[in-house]
Amino acid sequence: MVASVWPPDTVKDVAESIGISQLDDSVAKVLALDIEYRIHEVIQEAMKFMRHAKRTILTVSDISHALRVLNVEPLYGYHAFRPVRFGESLLEQGQPPLYYLEDDDVEFDKVIHAPLPKVPRDISYSVHWLAIEGVQPAIPQNPSVSDTSVSSKKGFQVINNNSWTLSGPSTGVEVKHLVKHVISKELRLYFERINAAILDENNERLRLAALASLRLDSGLHQLLPYFVSLVAEKITHNLKNLFILNMMMQVTWALFDNPNLFIEPYLHQIIPSILTCLVAKRLGENAASQDHYALRDLSASLLGLICQRFGDVYHTLKPRITRTLLKAFLDNKKPFTTHYGAIIGLATMGKEVIRVLIMPNIKIYELLIKDDINSAELTFKKMEATKCLEALLNSLRLMSKDETPDETLETHETSSEAPETHEMQPKTSSDDKDDISSSKTRDILIEMVGELMTNKIIKEKDEKIVKTLLEMHHLGQIFH
Structure with missing residues (x-):
């Protein structure tokens, strides 16, 4: 069987603390291997959170997040932002050292007579207008006009040719360059x-x-x-x-x-x-x-x-x-x-x-x-x-x-x-229909589209155009 980094004697000590006095050595070795695997699994998950936060030091919060991901009850009482520091104490010669958490001693009198902490405020939400029809209202939640003008003067300065330029890196203005459209x-x-x-x-x-x-x-x-x-x-x-x-x-x-x-x-x-x-x-x-x-x-x-x-x-x-x-x-x-x-x-x-x-x-x-x-x-x-x-x-x-x-x-x-309707109809079924170049039709077309276009229409013998123009002329007389 492969030796475990976690000592089997520690498993026996934990077993004796919970009332199991006689634990077989083979069982202790198997449990030690399983403990080593679980520790590696927790550390591996915790390192993922550490890398995601772009840190190089593993913290207690990373371990807590890893335990929560693995559906294991997290450790309580270790939520400091700094790494936990352990102290070392030598018991007897030949015995392994004892490690303990460094913690300050606190007197009970100070704890009892200390004032109670302030009650935290309840979470509340409020809304306000950023702008109304393009105009920013003068309310405490929005920056004032003076602050806006001062910031704009710091960021820009006018030069002689009436153009605008950044006043330099001391203004703290971040210039974003145009993003190129990248295609494959x-x-x-x-x-x-x-x-x-x-x-x-x-x-x-x-x-x-x-x-x-x-x-x-x-x-x-x-x-x-x-x-x-x-x-x-x-x-x-x-x-x-x-x-x-x-x-x-x-x-x-x-x-x-x-x-x-x-x-x-x-x-x-x-x-x-x-x-x-x-x-x-x-x-x-x-x-x-x-x-x-x-x-x-x-x-x-x-x-x-x-x-x-x-x-x-x-x-x-x-x-x-x-x-x-x-x-x-x-x-x-x-x-x-x-x-x-x-x-x-x-x-x-x-x-x-x-x-x-x-x-x-x-x-x-x-x-x-x-x-x-x-x-x-x-x-x-x-x-x-x-x-x-x-x-x-x-x-x-x-x-x-x-x-x-x-x-x-x-x-x-x-x-x-009926009598008025009969008078409204254009006379397209008379001699004008048989001869689109008649003098009456020609006069109407010249009045509407001119002599050149009339000659062109008559030369082309386009009866549809003639009928449409005569109808428009007749309807124009009616409605006028």
């Missing part, structure tokens, strides 16, 4: 590969694969701010590169298509980039190139998607974008390219925006583009003005799409008398 090596490598793939003009297959990954991957939430910053940076510094601008818009669209990304907090960073590609004065190196119109169309569609998806959540989103586009559309000092982007951007906001904001301004806008369109020479300005006129025509098509004028008029018929 795999995500960093993925971001670099995607960045290289979408900017590779010679490998369309790789670009499509990168966009598909952005559209479907579910683990990109940590990289979302990096992609948003990438789009903003590339658009700001590459306004003359249509390829990069187009790819940045496709990357943005792919991020919006990804159902696993929470992109709402980044709308204020994304929308300016989209508006730049929509209403910028010049996109691309060659002003005569027509490729920038496709980029503006893509940006307008993306802007309409954002307003449709988040317009109900953020009530000021759509009005603010509409106000920005309308301001660009009505500014006659802006180039036609900016007007084109503003028109198609407003058209994506919905039929009501077209009816209220675009249509009433078509006739006035005609004065700005009429001379360039009627010019005999084929110039860049004529091409740009023609594109603006086509954009206005397309907006009218969107407004008249899926319109049912007969059903709209039936709602007015049911709310009035």
Whole structure:
């Protein structure tokens, strides 16, 4: 049997103290081994508490916590914060020394005549306002205004250029540096590969694969701010590169298509980039190139998607974008390219925006583009003005799409008398329906949208637009 550090004679002494006079030696050795194991177990648990408290000295409280964890009744009377000191006393020669706790002697007279300790206060809770609508109330629980001003003066000082700086280490101010957003090596490598793939003009297959990954991957939430910053940076510094601008818009669209990304907090960073590609004065190196119109169309569609998806959540989103586009559309000092982007951007906001904001301004806008369109020479300005006129025509098509004028008029018929209802119906079933270029119809259209747009509508023979405009003109006469 393995010898124990704990002597078996001590076990026999304890047994004799509780009335067990004859204890077998083998039993004493087994009990000594068990006592040694229990001591090691208690010390091991106590050292865990010691390390957790970042100490190097084992205290009584560590032993008590260890006993409580092991479901053993703790020691009573040993709760000092300092380690227990033992004294040594020699009994007889040849006998082991006797260890005892060093303790001061206390006389009974002093204990009896000593005053009673004060009764501790009961635990109570109270509440107070830290701030009310941003203003800190002047109550004893809050720091006073003088203390706050003194502490602020100690921490900062004003220098000549009206900036603020720390006054030095003597103020005791702790400066916390910005925390870096740490991403894994795999995500960093993925971001670099995607960045290289979408900017590779010679490998369309790789670009499509990168966009598909952005559209479907579910683990990109940590990289979302990096992609948003990438789009903003590339658009700001590459306004003359249509390829990069187009790819940045496709990357943005792919991020919006990804159902696993929470992109709402980044709308204020994304929308300016989209508006730049929509209403910028010049996109691309060659002003005569027509490729920038496709980029503006893509940006307008993306802007309409954002307003449709988040317009109900953020009530000021759509009005603010509409106000920005309308301001660009009505500014006659802006180039036609900016007007084109503003028109198609407003058209994506919905039929009501077209009816209220675009249509009433078509006739006035005609004065700005009429001379360039009627010019005999084929110039860049004529091409740009023609594109603006086509954009206005397309907006009218969107407004008249899926319109049912007969059903709209039936709602007015049911709310009035029969003879008056018959007079309210527009004469779309007469000769005007068979000939949309009749003089009466033409005069009405010119009054509403101007001569250039009327000629364009009649040339295209778009009956839906004509019917919608005639209905609006007729209803306008009724309600006026």
